Amino acid sequence: MRLEVDRRHLTLPVLGTIHTHENTRRIERLIALNRAKILGVTVSRQGERIIAAVRVSVARPQQSGVAQPDSTVGIDVGVRRLATVATTSEVIDELVNPHALEHRLSELRRLQRQRARRTRGSRQYQETVTKITRLHAEVASLRCHTIHVFTTNLAKTHGVIVVEGLDAASLLQQKGLTGAKSRRRGLSDAALGEIRRQLRYKCPWYGSTLIEADRFFPSSKTCHDCGHVQGIGWVEYWTCDVCSSSHQRDDNAAINLARWASLGSVGAPVKRGAKHQTESHSAAGDDTRKGTPALVGANNSVRSAA
Numbered sequence: 001m002r003l004e005v006d007r008r009h010l011t012l013p014v015l016g017t018i019h020t021h022e023n024t025r026r027i028e029r030l031i032a033l034n035r036a037k038i039l040g041v042t043v044s045r046q047g048e049r050i051i052a053a054v055r056v057s058v059a060r061p062q063q064s065g066v067a068q069p070d071s072t073v074g075i076d077v078g079v080r081r082l083a084t085v086a087t088t089s090e091v092i093d094e095l096v097n098p099h100a101l102e103h104r105l106s107e108l109r110r111l112q113r114q115r116a117r118r119t120r121g122s123r124q125y126q127e128t129v130t131k132i133t134r135l136h137a138e139v140a141s142l143r144c145h146t147i148h149v150f151t152t153n154l155a156k157t158h159g160v161i162v163v164e165g166l167d168a169a170s171l172l173q174q175k176g177l178t179g180a181k182s183r184r185r186g187l188s189d190a191a192l193g194e195i196r197r198q199l200r201y202k203c204p205w206y207g208s209t210l211i212e213a214d215r216f217f218p219s220s221k222t223c224h225d226c227g228h229v230q231g232i233g234w235v236e237y238w239t240c241d242v243c244s245s246s247h248q249r250d251d252n253a254a255i256n257l258a259r260w261a262s263l264g265s266v267g268a269p270v271k272r273g274a275k276h277q278t279e280s281h282s283a284a285g286d287d288t289r290k291g292t293p294a295l296v297g298a299n300n301s302v303r304s305a306a
């Protein structure tokens with residue numbers, strides 16, 4: 001692989017010299033300064049576009065550290081909102097689906113209806129298919145951009161970030177399921193995986209600590225006021241049977257996740273009500289994503305080094 005001196009072309013084996021959409025100036029300068037090395041290039045196709053991703057090893061300057069080192073936040077990833085950010089006591093930020101994305105999603109639905117009306121294999125059918133392909137790519141890159149901005153901000157701001165752990169059991173259970181529940185869950189699972197993946201590498205960059213809560217931690221259905229765990233299904237709003245405080249699902253989950261930080265770290269004082277959370281109530285609910293019961297304990301959290 002070779003970057004051409006005009007900064008607008010890339011020479012690849014087999015494909016030959018191709019015009020790039022992005023200027024290659026930045027990477028060329030880093031190489032000239034001996035601060036970057038090209039490891040390889042991956043060529044892929046997304047919709048109608050060809051994407052050449054250049055893998056580089058870069059010496060990054062030392063980052064100045066996070067803005068609020070004492071801040072601990074929990075991130076709940078959902079379907080209604082892309083994500084909810086909370087401290088141990090309150091919700092401080094919400095990541096809603098951006099307007100541009102919502103707009104394209106409804107446009108996508110319209111085009112899919114249109115395609116269904118057309119005769120398969122006809123010219124008009126093909127035209128609609130092309131439009132759908134393009135829109136899918138737009139939706140994907142918009143969501144990608146939104147998530148990138150979000151995770152960078154988080155990693156630059158907070159000292160400790162808690163996310164839900166990998167839920168392998170739910171991924172397996174979803175196979176072959178066509179119900180609305182599993183589809184909705186699948187959507188947020190994808191976003192959750194991506195947010196977690198980005199935080200895993202961005203947190204060490206900016207000096208933030210990422211904690212992955214135990215995957216069986218019942219963050220949504222544990223009352224953050226009294227620690228009572230109850231089956232809540234898929235409802236958005238619920239009321240605690242014990243202390244009758246009312247909760248919004250995502251807000252409650254994010255707060256519980258933020259508190260996980262002190263539960264998960266060894267030797268830290270356990271908060272009032274936390275005793276209840278550490279018992280194996282977790283998986284007994286009607287939630288499809290829960291697998292076998294697991295004890296939520298001190299050793300189960302994954303702490304990535306800062």
Ligand SMILES: [Zn+2]
Pocket residue numbers: 223224225226227228240241242243244245
């Ligand atoms: Zn309660």
